[in-house]
Amino acid sequence: MSSEILFAWIYLPQAHEPVVAGRLDVIRYSTGTVGQFTYGKSYLGRADAIPLDPVALPLGTSAVNLVTLNGLPGSILDSCSDKWGIKVIDRIEGTKEYPVCYLLMNDPGRAGALAFSTGAEIKPVELHSREFTLPELLLAAEGVEANRHVDPELLRALHPGTGGARPKCNITDDDGVWIAKFPSINDEGIVSIPRLEHATMQLGQLCGIRTAMTRIENIGGKDVCFVKRFDRIVDNRSGKREVFRKAFLSARTVFYADPAFQSVGTGSYGRLARWMQQRYGCPSGQRHELYRRMVFNVAVRNSDDHELNHGLVHRAKENFELAPAFDIVPVLTRHKVHHHALLIGNSAAGTVENLLSNANAFGLEHDEAGAIIADIESVIENNWRDVFYEAGFGDEDFRKIENIFSPIPQDESISRTGI
Ligand SMILES: Nc1ncnc2c1ncn2[C@@H]1O[C@H](COP(=O)(O)OP(=O)(O)OP(=O)(O)O)[C@@H](O)[C@H]1O
Ligand SMILES: [Mg+2]
Known part of the structure; x- marks a missing residue:
């Protein structure tokens, strides 16, 4: 048996410094890992305390036992580096014990408002580096992917706390903090992926999707998609x-946050719609918003719409709201029917029939759902060329991507093989 202790700190709204919120004990047995989270008395005594997760970790004196996600509360695991960040941190420090050691890196790029230390009196120290130019950061990210030597200070400047698998860093200006999403040296080169992301997010806005703001820049011949951080x-x-x-x-x-979910295993848009409203206080209209977003993801073949590509941001006290849409990138592989990472309705199939199969989970009648699908399909059909042209795509690119915008297949009765 081995155990680790992690103190979770939180930057409360409008705060410059984090305060200690609670303590997590992670105990590893030969049979599995169990976590135990307890809020600190001083935190519970604060009038402005907010729960790390109002469902899994409501404010209170009892210790909460956690047996899923390797004994970590999801709210804490959300702060951890993912594939890209782990690769960068491993280059700085060598491979570490996942996830506790990566959480303790306290990179300012991590999601949300938490920070971590090994003691209630030990204030988290944020990773820092001097500022570098975007061409330097882009080259450093390429160096990480290509396994070339990269200066450790430059590696820290890549902000390895931000999640996801693609190369990226964070840039702050007077308008906000932006995630700069770079091309990957592993991109297949059919079209520029950062430009595809930017154009698709623009098209989403036209379809009534509340997306994170994006802009595209060409840095030394390479496209970089800047996504404004909503957290x-x-x-x-x-x-x-x-x-x-x-x-x-x-x-x-x-x-x-629901212990019973472990046996379900696959997340669904319908479950997110219900639980975000019933359990996290999201405004009820956001269930419709999520439906529209799901239809858009199906329409543009963004089948990589997994559970880390949707989230909630804190609103007030115990209440959250649906975060703006992010990471909407069409999958370029051609399939008659795409299968999504989250269940759409009765299955993961991106079809009209399936989109309509569970509309009531989003508070929609069958006809209302049908009208949303028809609306999105018509906005896409009438506008995608203009939007993509504006975003810098040319005739040659159009031929490579036009299949993305073909009508949503009606049902799965058609062949599942590629065309
Ligand atoms: N606009 C944003 N504001 C705040 N956090 C964001 C934003 N966009 C992304 N994130 C966070 O950063 C993570 C990585 O971003 P994103 O999903 O765009 O990267 P990616 O590398 O393309 O991901 P994937 O591994 O899904 O391909 C997300 O999972 C989310 O936690
Ligand atoms: Mg992602």
């Missing part, structure tokens, strides 16, 4: 730039 607020009012944080919970955290 950071930049305030310039005092004359000096201040960055505040907002708590974030992924859809994975929403699902795993």
Whole structure:
């Protein structure tokens, strides 16, 4: 048996410094790992305390036992580096014990408002580095992917706390904190993936999807898609730039907050719609919003719409709201029917029949759901060429991507093989 202790700190709304919220004991037995989380008395005594997760970790004096997600609360695991960040941190420090050691890196790029230390008196120290230019950061990210030597200070400047698998870093300016998403050296080169992401997010806005703001820049011949962070607020009012944080919970955290979810295993849009409203206080209209988002993902063949590509941001007290849509990138593989990472209705199939099969989970009648599908299909059909042209795609690219925008297949009765 071995155990680790992690103190979770939180940047409360508008706070410059984190306060200690609670303690997590992670105990590894030969049969599995169990976590135990307890809020600190001083935190519980604060009038402005907010729960790390109002469902899995409600404010209270009792210790909470956690047996899923390797004994970690989803809210804490959301702060951890993912594939890309782990690769970068391993280059700085060598391979570490996942996830506790990666959480203790306290990189400012991590999601949400948490920070970590090994003691209640030991304040988390944020990873820092001097500033580098975007061409330097882009080259460093390529160096990581290509296994070339990269200066450790540059590696830290890549902000390995931000999740996801693709190369990226964070850039702060007076408008906000942006995730700069780079091309990967492993991209197949059919079209520029950062430009595809930017254009698809623009098209989403036209379809009534509330997306994170994006912009595209060409840095030394390479496309970089900048995505504005919704869990950071930049305030310039005092004359000096201040960055505040907002708590974030992924859809994975929403699902795993229910101990029974372990036996279900696969998340669904319908479950997220119901639970975000019933359990996390999201406004009821956001169930319709999520439906629209799901239809858009099906329409543009974004089948990589997994549980870390949706989330909630903190609103007030114990209440959260659906975060703006992010990471919407069409999958370029041609299939008659795409199968999504989250269940759409009765199955994961991206078909009209399946989109209509569970509309009531989103508070929609069958006809209302049908009208949303028809609306999105017509906005896409009438506008995708203009939007993509504006985003810098040319005739040659159009031929490579036009299959993305073919009508949503009606049902699965058609062949499942590629065309
Ligand atoms: N606009 C945003 N504001 C705040 N956090 C964000 C934003 N966009 C992404 N994130 C966070 O960063 C993580 C990685 O971002 P993103 O999903 O865009 O990267 P990716 O590498 O393309 O992911 P994947 O591994 O799914 O392909 C997300 O899972 C989410 O936690
Ligand atoms: Mg992602």
